[in-house]
Amino acid sequence: MPTNPFIDIGHFLSAMTGDYLSLGNWRYLILALFWALLFASIAVALRNWQEDSEQRTGRHLGIWLVRVLVGCMWFQGMLWKLPLPLSGGLQYWTEQESTNAAFEFHRSFMKDVVLPNMSIFGPIVFVAELAFAGSMMLGLAVRLLGVLAIAYVLQLWLGLYGNSSEWPWTYMFLAMLMFLFTLDGAGRSLGLDAWLRRQIPAVRDGKGLIGRFFHMAG
Template sequence: MRTTTTPPGDVLSAAPSWEGGIRRAALLLARLMLAYLFFVNLFWKLPPDFGCPPDFRFTTARPDGSLNRSSGLCDWIGVEEVWSTRERKLLDGPGPIEVPIGPLARLNGAIIDNVVQPGIRVFGWVLWLTEAWVVASLFLGLLSRLGGLAALGLAIHLMIGLGGISQPFEWEWGYNQMVLLSLLMVAFAPGRFVGLDAWLRPRLAARAARGSPVGRLLLALT
């Protein structure tokens, strides 16, 4: 008896029409909501000062452990640096599972100390433009897997830097869900269902079939 298998990329199209419609609608909603999340967070750190004070002072810890807050991007970068030296766990709660992330948090703190803070005027642009790219990519469904990869990197960074901290309180699962939504974008590249990727893919597939390395790369990112 001969059986057929469905290629992974055709999972949605192989479903019955009503199931496929629900799945496409869910992916579209997830894509747009993640894009909107990044969109609304562009405005509190607008270039060229990224919401920082004129001297680009970062948030620091007082001797009693409380925070001496700054503003804008300098505030949250400082918060991450302070918490990089404190005990950090994910999935911390009454359940049986907890994941210590102290080494990752300390690595994040070292990068902030040695790269981000000294180069904040450049790093701020890199961060803001990356988030703006995520917004454009996911809203338009353009190179949506690449947009998902950028969102995933940003979400993992935020989860390590801020997830579950107590001062200021940051709900861990908000960041965990950002990671999961971003993973969905990478896995399903939802722009191919309702987005510009649906128009691009046949053209890129034709270029890839002719042996174009650029065509193959861009096809993988749509």
Template sequence: MERQQPRFAGISVAILRIAVGLLWIQNAGWKVPPDFGQTDDKGLYFWASQAVEYPVLPPYSWFVETVVLPQIGVFGWMILLLEAALGAFLLIGLATRFWALVGIAQSLAITFSVLNAPDEWHWAYYLMILAHLVLLGTAAGRRVGLDGVLRPIWTQSPGRIARVLRAAS
């Protein structure tokens, strides 16, 4: 039997999940195709190049310099789609634990890119990682999210799931 959280705790986790989802959606907005800022040395290209100019983890800096930056069009699209999906799935609370893991990985990649850059507030990156850890640990999509709606269906026996899906179609 699942232990119930106090109502305020559940609402707080839902608000955090929605806010983090909106953060990712907003930040996807400055990753502009087709060159993602390479021509003007701005946007995603500029921020990725900070990993080379101000290294945090040398192997990561090498990877960015030799693989990511020369192929910024390909990586730019991957990052844009990943971050937009990350935001959208967190916003609606679907597959929240999986997307929280993706958020941790993406937050680490951003941290390794810009942590040592001038005028960066390092706590912003630590807080991003911590927020995703909270979403992961609390199964945040079960509160005001689709995970909460779908969970009772998916926890039933396989025969019951098949009947529910047949009835829905």
């Protein structure tokens, strides 16, 4: 059946994509999590908009919109990596890295370390992409998670560099976008990072362990 972006978006928002359907009844819980993140993102943006006149600009609104969309991308990419108990898709692409990575040490690491321990690495990958999605959608600790996402994407860039079906620039573009989010502190645009800096003095001033952490992370 022919599809278009509007049909695909509708399927994603209602858990009717192939990745969702492959999860069985788990898809309803995952869908509820997505909608919770989306509504929370909108609520945080509205609160910032109401409380801080400096947030009421097209620039902040634009950064928020792009950040949330990238968060949705991370969430959608996470779906087929749900370890129940092991993602076949993740297994396949890890095998591709073990033969297509740009450097021999990378291929050896994927083959000798990662593949034999997918029961450990699979959940780590799933949680990492969920964390990236949540961070981008909520605007929380965007600088910290952005740095981790850059490293994650660059690993994919090099790991699949020799795969003829992949375009290396795809991963480089994503890494550059995450770099801009990190550089700009995109969570300070209608995100939780902005709200924490405004409402929690310890975060704004970088005082105390937790305050310093969120001050640097956001």
